[in-house]
Amino acid sequence: MKRQIIIGDVHGCFEELKELLDKVKFNSSEDELIFLGDLINKGPDSVKVLEFVKKGNHRSILGNHELGFLKAQEGGKYRSGGNLKLIEQLGAHLDEYVQWMKELPLYIEEESFIAIHGGLEPDVELEKQRPEIATRIRYWDGVGEDMNNDSHSPWFEYYEGEKLVIFGHWAALGLVVRENVIGLDTGCVWGGDLSALILPAGEIVSVSAKRMYKDPLA
Numbered sequence: 001m002k003r004q005i006i007i008g009d010v011h012g013c014f015e016e017l018k019e020l021l022d023k024v025k026f027n028s029s030e031d032e033l034i035f036l037g038d039l040i041n042k043g044p045d046s047v048k049v050l051e052f053v054k055k056g057n058h059r060s061i062l063g064n065h066e067l068g069f070l071k072a073q074e075g076g077k078y079r080s081g082g083n084l085k086l087i088e089q090l091g092a093h094l095d096e097y098v099q100w101m102k103e104l105p106l107y108i109e110e111e112s113f114i115a116i117h118g119g120l121e122p123d124v125e126l127e128k129q130r131p132e133i134a135t136r137i138r139y140w141d142g143v144g145e146d147m148n149n150d151s152h153s154p155w156f157e158y159y160e161g162e163k164l165v166i167f168g169h170w171a172a173l174g175l176v177v178r179e180n181v182i183g184l185d186t187g188c189v190w191g192g193d194l195s196a197l198i199l200p201a202g203e204i205v206s207v208s209a210k211r212m213y214k215d216p217l218a
């Protein structure tokens, strides 16, 4: 039976990605991979992760880091740090990857689930979700300006749909499993785990980070 393997935020953790694919016995002729975005930045091997996903024709949605990387092409504040490094590393392949990244969808909707990087803005139809919000939302303040403020409720407290929403982006929460919501960012780049959800079985498989690539207290 064909499996769909949905993978949380990789952030350049290519070694752990390979290990995870081994652990789930990924078979490229039978299984479909869906990445939840934030393939790049923070971790050690963004280019290898991008190459793997692009060359393998695997599916991915847009994360806030891909969105920021695209903005970095236009200059401004995003043209710094990890984005600047990745621009240099991609070198002559930059345009090709920028083009590929521009085509990443904000979400993937299937019969049994919706995959979206941050989550769903409450009371907004799926087709009308705004990239800046849907890739970054955590807590919902009613307007989308202060989405890390824990005096508000998490966006998924407002989600009453029956369709399973699978999201990433919120490593601090770790694995989230609720009736209609699964959060898969288990913080590999912070020294946590890289996790995958295997459908239709509903099994969650994780591997541990080889080390802490980013220090959450730094």
Ligand SMILES: [Mn+2]
Binding pocket: 009, 038, 063, 064, 065, 117, 135, 168, 169, 170
């Ligand atoms: Mn993110």
